[in-house]
Amino acid sequence: MSKKLRTRRHRVVLNRSSGGDMGITLLLLILGVVMFLPLYYVLIQSLKPLDELFYYPPKFYVINPTFQNFADLFNLMSESWVPFSRYIFNTVYITFMGTAGNLILGSLCAYALSKIPFPGHGFFFQLIVKSLMISSAVAGTLQFVILTKLGFMDSQWAIILPTWASTLGLYLMKQFIDANISTEMLESARLDGAGEFRTFWSIAMPLVKPAWLTLIVQSFQGLWNTGATVFIQSEELKTLNYAMSQVLSAGIVRQGAVSASTVIMLIVPIIVFIVSQSNIIETMATSGMKD
């Protein structure tokens, strides 16, 4: 074996040809540019002054970047008869209430399904796994009927309550608890006289922070984007995303303001993701699904 071994960061690299590495890097670069371009373009559009928005052919860069579009957007918003702050409040309220409920109910349930062998826990978990396999449209038809019958028409609870029972975050947390918390450790706490809720709160929960954060981010991403729905008719109950989408309906003159609104709606989840990325990846490491 006199063949010279390739190394990378002081480790021997096995089974990698440099040609393959270059090919993959090139492909990744092209794919990355393609993925990024639409987002880049809307960012550029949001910074273009009016005359540049109507250049022919459209340009991929800004000559005189300006925040005028953002200012226009806020002026437009303040003209609506429901105060703009109301839309922001609604979105924050729905996002907070939905996320908090899903976190509390979901983590209690995930802990119990993972660590308390009560009769039926396997069946409950199977139901949750199966629910990940069907799209929301299947349950949607009769969910609408149930929410209406429960009296949640024209109420933000029609959006909040179903998210309390969303299963993805719970599933990820249960898998994370399975892999990261030993039953022995909980057993010794129980022997010391700690009740199940106490064990849950002071032993298990501090150890599953990555899964918490993942559930929060998942739930946040879904709720932040809440737009127009069939459930809410009152203008004062509607959301930021809905208000932003109304800017669009005014047509071509507001192109700049529309891209400004897209940038604002997108920047918040992106920041949240940047902050939480390493925790989310850690949670995803245990996401595997056994058949």
Added chain:
Amino acid sequence: MSKKKETVAVHNMSKAQWTWHLMKQYKAGYFMTIPFMILFFTFTVIPVFASVFVAFTDWNLLQTPNFVGFQNFITLFLNDDLFITALKNTILFAVVVGPGSYIMSFVIAWFINELDPKVRAFVTLVFYAPSLTTSAFTIFQYIFSSDAYGLVNGWLMNFGLIDAPIRFFQTEAYIFPLCIIISLWMSLNTGFLASIAGLQGVDRAQYEAAAVDGITNRWQELWYVTLPNMKETLMFSAVLSITGAFGFGGIVTSMAGDPPTGYVGYTLTHHLGEYSGARMEFGYASAISFVLFLIQIGANMAINRALSKVGK
């Protein structure tokens, strides 16, 4: 642990008594799961299973439902041309977007697996960010805008390839492919992150052992070492890809309207909305949900079988 107790302490209990004993012993488990389960049953389990029964009635929310047998299904398959269109489109979209997004998310995760951790975090963000957008409409309206100020039209005209701007989202030939491109663009979501984490979790010692055993290139390594080691992750992200692929109607609605021009890209989601939201024919709508439900169960069984062949 529970097995041991059974033989030591309670060997003369019947099965029902034993279950009751366990239920009392672990009652905290019920207290902790029940709040979630009540909501989960109310908003997911009951609606899904009830739709199976409602599908055999003519329920319209106002009058007492009558049992109509297979009438709804007969109408769907024999007398409702739009349903057939929607069914074809839904399956076609799912067959392209499901595997497409799945393969794309795995391949990209595999490509970036060996990057330096800081670079990897940045590249992950670039590929993941599109799935965070809700305003796909706005972004792609700029790019495929129907006037000369749209990016694609502007440049095609500038190069003299076309004389007049193309109305992309009002032209039947373009709606389908464009919606597929957009949904693939937005599809690198949770399953993609799971693939990244799954690849990171494969034990390095296995690669070294495989090299000793005579694996000579990265493709063999992928097939014989990496994939078999992350089967469970593959299953998880496959499930999410399938579910995502059936939620496709939303993109068509936001890009081309509901119903889209010439019913191109009209999916079961639109048909469901038409009968439950607009016409309040919940019996008929439930029959549509039931068909959608069966298709999704079938798709999940198919992926399960396909994944059992990995690494063989």
